[in-house]
Amino acid sequence: HVQLVESGGGLVQAGGSLRLSCAASGRTASSYSLGWFRQAPGKEREFVAAINWSASSQYYADSVKGRFTISRDSAKNTAYLQMNSLKPEDTALYLCVADWVDPAGWPREKYEYWGQGTQVTVSS
DSSP: OOOEEOOEEEEEETTOOOOEEEEESSSGGSSEEEEEEEOOOTOOOOOEEEOOTTSEEEEEETTTTTTEEEEEETTTTTTEEEEEEGGGOOOOOEEEEEESSSSGGOSOOOOOHHHOOEEEEEEE
């Protein structure tokens, strides 16, 4: 069983930066791929980024490439999402995801574990 807790969200102006954290706990947490989705009002849940268990591969939505960077600290079982050059369109609840399936197969229909989310609001 894996539990995910996100943190690091907040209110920033356009062009600013935030670093989100996803702390994964559980005996096998380090064996899971980790990723981020986001949900904005009136929009469907959207894939943002993912990283495999060894951190050898990272994947990004086209909308965030060049601005966001996903990483992980295996010793801490924590994934990070560094968000730079934030835009108002990035405003959303950001949710962490853990799954046994390699993120090369993401996005997909269902994921093993979800966090509760951390809110990111970008003002103009």
